[in-house]
Amino acid sequence: MSEAAVTSSGDVLPDGTKGFVEDFSADKQAFQVPWGKAMMWIFLLSDTFIFSIFLVSYMKVRMSTTDPWPNPSIVFGLEVGGVSVPLLLIAIMTFILITSSGTMALAVNMGYRKDKKKTFWLMVATAALGASFVGMQAFEWTKLISEGVRPWGNPFGAAQFGSSFFMITGFHGMHVSAGVIYLLVVANRVRTGFYERRGNNYEIVEVAGLYWHFVDLVWVFIFALFYLW
Amino acid sequence: MASEEGQQHPLRIYWIMWIALFILSGFSYWTDFWPDGALRQTAILTLMFMKAGGIVWIFMHMGWERLALKLAILVPPVFIGVLIWLMAIEADYTFLTRIEFFGESTMEPQTPHH
DSSP states (O other): OOOOOBOTTSOBOOOHHHHHHHHHTSSOOSOOSOHHHHHHHHHHHHHHHHHHHHHHHHHHHHHHOOSOOOOHHHHTOEEETTEEETTHHHHHHHHHHHHHHHHHHHHHHHHHTTOHHHHHHHHHHHHHHHHHHHHHHHHHHHHHHHTTOBTTBBTTBOTHHHHHHHHHHHHHHHHHHHHHHHHHHHHHHHHHTHHHHTTTOOHHHHHHHHHHHHHHHHHHHHIIIIIIO | OOOTTOSOOOHHHHHHHHHHHHHHHHHHHHGGGSOSSHHHHHHHHHHHHHHHHHIIIIITOGGGSOHHHHHHHHSGGGGHHHHHHHHHHHHHHHHHHHHHHHOSOOOOOOOOOO
């Protein structure tokens, strides 16, 4: 057993379970932000590592395969009026997500201005844009699956293309879907005055906004590294 | 609590950031029409980091947070660079080993047509 711990002011700290509880409830604060925001940032940091691992493994399989990699600008191209436009759907999805990021940033700002109505509608707009993004992703998946793209192979080139694609965009789409639900829950609480009754505090809108911006942030990386590269 | 008003800033900075994101994404899409090469890859990565920086700094308010939070969140991802480096070495080795033992690819991929 260790010696009894003594603080700088000479107090002897208890050992065992009691000491454990005292240590963890000690009056120390490293981050001068609401706890919800600190926890969201730490969650997003861990999520950063998950997405990084997916993207790095995608880099690894793409570099190490000897088969030619399918050309994403053709695979994800769409035909409009007889003309094949490269990467069209992905470009539209990118702009939708950026638009939703803007409405979210405004919602956070309106929350701090205690403007309930504008905060609510901006959050609903953000969620609607997010839902349309997921809808387009479902369309994209359906199209690729009907063309024979599978996690274990595809007719256009290296087999690893399918597994990377479904894994990365699927996990991102799941985040968007979860974000839509999260935003709608918070938006509804804004509408019903839940936060008004709790000291008129709309910090939770900013925390939800952090999550939403992160989803957009991840898309920036996926767009550059998977679709454009 | 940080300050009484939390992260409240003039609306103008959000509009500027929003428009900047649209312009930068437009450029990103434009690079898809460029010929492949180092220039295109540099452009893709530069635009990616510019957009990511703007989102984190302005939209996620990281620029206004205290240094303790900035460092706690932004320093750990730097180490992902080590993973990228290690996996790039490993990928190179796997590629050369595959060429050595299985030879060049004989795959004849189809061209997608929509």
